[in-house]
Amino acid sequence: MSDQGVDRSKRQFLTTALTVVGAVGTGYIAVPFLSQMQPSTKAKAAGAPVEIDISKMETGQLIRAAWRGKPVWVLNRTPEVLEILAEQTDKLADPLSLESNQPESSNNEFRSIKPEIFIAVGLCTHLGCSPTFRPEIAPNDLGEDWKGGFFCPCHGSGFDLAGRVFRGVPAPTNLDVPPHRYMSETRIIIGDESGADA
Ligand code: FES
CATH class of the missing domain: 2.102.10.10 (Rieske [2Fe-2S] iron-sulphur domain)
Structure with missing residues (x-):
């Protein structure tokens, strides 16, 4: 594999990894945010x-x-x-x-x-x-x-x-x-x- 080929596949790996971390991160943040938006039973x-x-x-x-x-x-x-x-x-x-x-x-x-x-x-x-x-x-x-x-x-x-x-x-x-x-x-x-x- 050429140096260029190695760089391209490294970039691809990093892009994929960042996308997954981003999605997991968003999911992780989204859950408490949504639950904060729901009025609690006590509040209701x-x-x-x-x-x-x-x-x-x-x-x-x-x-x-x-x-x-x-x-x-x-x-x-x-x-x-x-x-x-x-x-x-x-x-x-x-x-x-x-x-x-x-x-x-x-x-x-x-x-x-x-x-x-x-x-x-x-x-x-x-x-x-x-x-x-x-x-x-x-x-x-x-x-x-x-x-x-x-x-x-x-x-x-x-x-x-x-x-x-x-x-x-x-x-x-x-x-x-x-x-x-x-x-x-x-x-x-x-x-x-x-x-x-x-
Ligand atoms: S709170 Fe001031 S008169 Fe009632």
Whole structure:
């Protein structure tokens, strides 16, 4: 074999070897990359809708759940609370919730599908603290004008029992109402508003 012949076959060998290494290398890199692109089961579960059973809820009771890592509240409001909500609108920054987040199905004076059942994301719209549930009328620490609501201890924002923010506090908007719907009279799904009640 001539020197030229040896060089050519060496080049051919090197080209083939590099192509194989390249393919193996690409395959090796491609597997973890693809697996990183797939959402994990945990991540899927974290974003999944959450079902809440309200069959055992009593009037006036608040239950807590979690959806997408956020606290979600379900409050069974009394008839008295519904009356108060209609009365104190002049103290609210956005009584008609025009600047606030709620699904179409809760775009009404009670911010809910059923007047008595109120559902909200339990995070203050100022800097995200979780307000406390304060249903009492005129407690000492909140004053005579307090007719029940949610109070954020971080910087003092108050919300009524429809999650509507009072005037003159740091929180800029009403509490968010998450997308939700009723699967039956006593089962609510949070995070999914497709269906009859959406
Ligand atoms: S985080 Fe609620 S008032 Fe600031």
